[in-house]
Amino acid sequence: MTAQTIDGKNFAARIRGRVADHVARLRDERGVTPGLAVVLVGDDPASQVYVRSKGKMTKECGMESFEYRLPETTGEAELLALIAKLNADGAVHGILVQLPLPAQIDAELVINSIDPSKDVDGFHVSNVGRLATGQRSMVPCTPLGCLLMLREHCGSLSGLNAVVLGRSNIVGKPMAQLLLSESCTVTIAHSRTRDLQDVTRRADILVAAVGRPEMVTGDYLKAGATVIDVGINRVERDGKNRLVGDCHFDSCASVAGAITPVPGGVGPMTIACLLANTVTAYCRAHDLPEPEGLTA
Numbered sequence: 082m083t084a085q086t087i088d089g090k091n092f093a094a095r096i097r098g099r100v101a102d103h104v105a106r107l108r109d110e111r112g113v114t115p116g117l118a119v120v121l122v123g124d125d126p127a128s129q130v131y132v133r134s135k136g137k138m139t140k141e142c143g144m145e146s147f148e149y150r151l152p153e154t155t156g157e158a159e160l161l162a163l164i165a166k167l168n169a170d171g172a173v174h175g176i177l178v179q180l181p182l183p184a185q186i187d188a189e190l191v192i193n194s195i196d197p198s199k200d201v202d203g204f205h206v207s208n209v210g211r212l213a214t215g216q217r218s219m220v221p222c223t224p225l226g227c228l229l230m231l232r233e234h235c236g237s238l239s240g241l242n243a244v245v246l247g248r249s250n251i252v253g254k255p256m257a258q259l260l261l262s263e264s265c266t267v268t269i270a271h272s273r274t275r276d277l278q279d280v281t282r283r284a285d286i287l288v289a290a291v292g293r294p295e296m297v298t299g300d301y302l303k304a305g306a307t308v309i310d311v312g313i314n315r316v317e318r319d320g321k322n323r324l325v326g327d328c329h330f331d332s333c334a335s336v337a338g339a340i341t342p343v344p345g346g347v348g349p350m351t352i353a354c355l356l357a358n359t360v361t362a363y364c365r366a367h368d369l370p371e372p373e374g375l376t377a
């Protein structure tokens with residue numbers, strides 16, 4: 082079998098198109114424009130690329146982009162003061178603090194200081210609790226992107242066996258909650274899971290988010306499984322820097338029914354879903370109908 086490649090780049094472009102349509106309607110019918118504030122502390126090179134890309138795509142979708150770049154030495158109090166200002170700003174409907182933060186800053190404290198209704202990352206403890214209890218919440222962008230791809234590819238997910246490999250707060254745990262709310266039978270596996278291949282081989286859907294380059298090979302898969310590779314690992318191969326996922330693409334593609342590539346799979350969906358969440362946050366704040374097909 083050779084798996085179908087799920088094209089995240091193309092899918093993300095379509096999501097951004099739907100966001101742009103919704104933003105245009107808000108402008109034409111109501112004369113309003115949603116705004117997204119992105120805060121970057123320090124000079125992590127990858128974070129700089131992601132933040133630049135977020136700003137560019139926000140504007141391309143017709144929304145207002147507010148960018149705050151603070152030095153590596155920024156103190157917690159200064160960052161909290163900025164968040165308080167953005168929470169109170171009526172032109173800002175989404176707030177995102179790019180992670181990771183420098184070591185002197187307590188990331189949990191900062192995230193929990195964001196107004197939950199503007200928390201477009203869905204990392205605030207109130208949104209985490211709401212997701213876990215099936216209440217309307219802001220949903221973290223990467224798992225939301227995975228869910229939208231799975232819905233498009235598989236149709237109904239009800240009754241499928243889903244294995245989430247990885248238990249991070251940003252991907253693994255919310256992904257498991259989302260799959261559970263689609264009525265999947267969900268297993269969370271991780272680095273301590275025994276007989277891991279026996280577990281993953283039962284999966285109709287495997288979401289790999291462990292951060293270990295090419296750990297998942299074809300031997301881990303049931304024939305025909307749908308594989309979502311969340312890993313973004315920078316490795317050196319033959320003297321060149323390359324980006325690889327948590328799945329070994331070629332061996333997985335020879336067993337799976339469908340698989341997302343790295344790059345060009347889940348990654349682009351993360352930013353597309355951030356833009357979708359910003360429009361959703363605007364609509365909820367103003368009691369307007371939410372954009373269709375862009376939420377969990």
Ligand SMILES: Nc1nc2c(c(=O)[nH]1)N[C@@H](CN(C=O)c1ccc(C(=O)N[C@@H](CCC(=O)O)C(=O)O)cc1)CN2
Nearest residue numbers: 131178179180181202222344345346347348349351352
């Ligand atoms: N506050 C947040 N911080 C971080 C998040 C997040 O969702 N919220 N996620 C990641 C970084 N991230 C967005 O912030 C992100 C990562 C990767 C991509 C992406 O498009 N990747 C490309 C490859 C890009 C490359 O060559 O480096 C791909 O996979 O095709 C977008 C966004 C951590 N921090």
Ligand SMILES: [Mg+2]
Nearest residue numbers: 183184186188
């Ligand atoms: Mg820290």
